Amino acid sequence: MDTFEILSQLCSAAGVSGAEGSAAEAAAKLLEEYGEVTLDNALGSVICKVGSWADGKPVMLLDAHIDEIGMIVTYITEDGFLKISGCGGLDTRLLLAQQVTVYGKEKLTGIVTSTPPHLEKDSSVAPDLDSVFIDIGFTSRENAAKYVSLGDRVLIENKAERLAGSRVTSKAIDDRSGCAAILKTLELLNGQQTAYNIAVCFSTQEEVGERGAKTTAYDISADYAIVVDVSFARTHYESEEECGIMGKGAMIGIAPSLSREMSDSFISLAEEKGIPYQLEVMSGKTGTNADAIGVSGSGTKAVTISIPEKHMHTPVEIVDINDIDNTALLIAEYLKRV
Template sequence: MTMNINEMLYTLCSVDGVSGDERSASQAALEMLRKYTDDCYIDDFGSVIGHIAKSGKKPKLLLDAHIDRVGLIVSYIDDAGFIKVGAVGGPDKRVLAAQSVTIHGKEKIKGTVSVLPPHVKGGDSAVKIEDMVIDTGFTKEQLSKIVTLGDRITFDCEPTALIGTRYCAGALDDRCGVASILCALEKLSGKELAFDIDVSFTVQEETGERGAKIAAYDLDPDYVLEMDVSFAKTPDSDRAKCADMSKGVMIGIAPSLSRELSERLICLAKENDIPYQLEVMSGETGTNADTISVNKSGAKACTLSIPLKFMHTPAEIIDTEDVMSTSRLIAAFAMKGGADNV
């Protein structure tokens, strides 16, 4: 049975998978990918790889999204049993006070980010990661049987459908990108394709696009569509640096991206009545497209972004319609190509 988008997001966002320890997330995504190909697996570095179409005669298109999420890592357990942590990727530390977390040790245990009440804390500065401790209610001795240095910590948030087609969960960055690829594959089932298509859900994007570097070397694509998230407008943000939530896929234009590919995608969006917005960046994009485009002798890459609010906090928000417009654009490109023109 086909999952609807909310069910897909619920499944993908309910698993952990902080950078460098993505196994459970990769496994969940792999199970979902199996519906579209038997030729899929998890590579030695943890990334999910799937070969969708392999004629050997067509140009190779890679559809990539990253599978890892930001979080924390256990760096020390003090004598009183409190856990000191480091950041993995760039979580927004200002919203972590009293946040419920899950420590992925030998078993999963719950904890709370300790916070001083205002009348005791004093001063007017945000808590630094190095000053945070996690409270589990266990003694050091009890904890040492469950938690090991290096265990990852995720922020708790029950994936929840909001009003209309809006959806709130942790790790929507970039599990909604993964979902957009799966939705595109659903649309492509049984269709004539313009490319040989590979899919990768890569690890360690948040810590420097490392999984993508490794996967791209193996897959050696000619074209890359990178599905990631980008900034949706909030009242306090710079209008020029944000897109609008619910107004469609963001097509990237940047020096590091293929201008021809961006233009072709804009053209396809127009032809197919797919709502889209432009995301203009002045250098690299900060997505896996930067890394994959310089793989071996190079690939033409474009980033398609899903507008997201509250990036790198425990409760990110997207509009699932924006995931759908992203998947429609992926499918349109995969079928119609336009490779000759690109």
């Protein structure tokens, strides 16, 4: 399947942290042709044991998180407005006057309220979540509560669209692009022998503490793990030391919390095969599921392979399709040869 089509299918599904059911269902359908797919009973992560496993082979876990940042309803005011809090690292600067979807007893459209600039005393400061309300059209708590319950999730919706060249924008590209890269890896490997027994986890609740990856890593008890996520791509004036360059290939992670052996093997392989790559050096934890997987059980050797992304944690994230495809190619070559 075309990479954009895979990404579009994944991104179109709703999957705010802790309520990933629709996104997990979409991912499970795409995984079915590669092996037996199950859902984690406790946290809902999508797990697939790829093909038939052979005795004596080490187990490799391929992980990407399926959840996305969003909001959760915390209160309904007397006049029918919804108060919210963030699920994950929500950028409050983008909230005012946004159209949102409230996933209540039925899907409702809402508008994040804003004060007209003519009446605003200070528009230079981004609002905090305590001052943000969602207008769903009702004028009383009684009527609103017929359709919305506390704990319902809220999303700024945005479907995948092609930009110029090979770039794509959508909500939830963090980390549905990682899921797409793993699916493309399995497509490249289909019918070929690998050096590992391969398990895939599209994990839940990464944005609220890497929770889904913790339970799956313990259950799978993998020897090695490749965690595919996104990382910062340089847009305008950000530091080159802290950002990758979009279109220049996957970012191979190097960090105290990662396996230097695996990082070096990926670097050598990329150079040998002429696959474009970049380095991402981190001084401690990675902020990804690799942190949880690495210390699961008796420990797992883990590495991060990240896709450069602009506008992270907004509904208009951007990636380059070529970076997804090159990430998949690099991982497929690693699984065949190392």
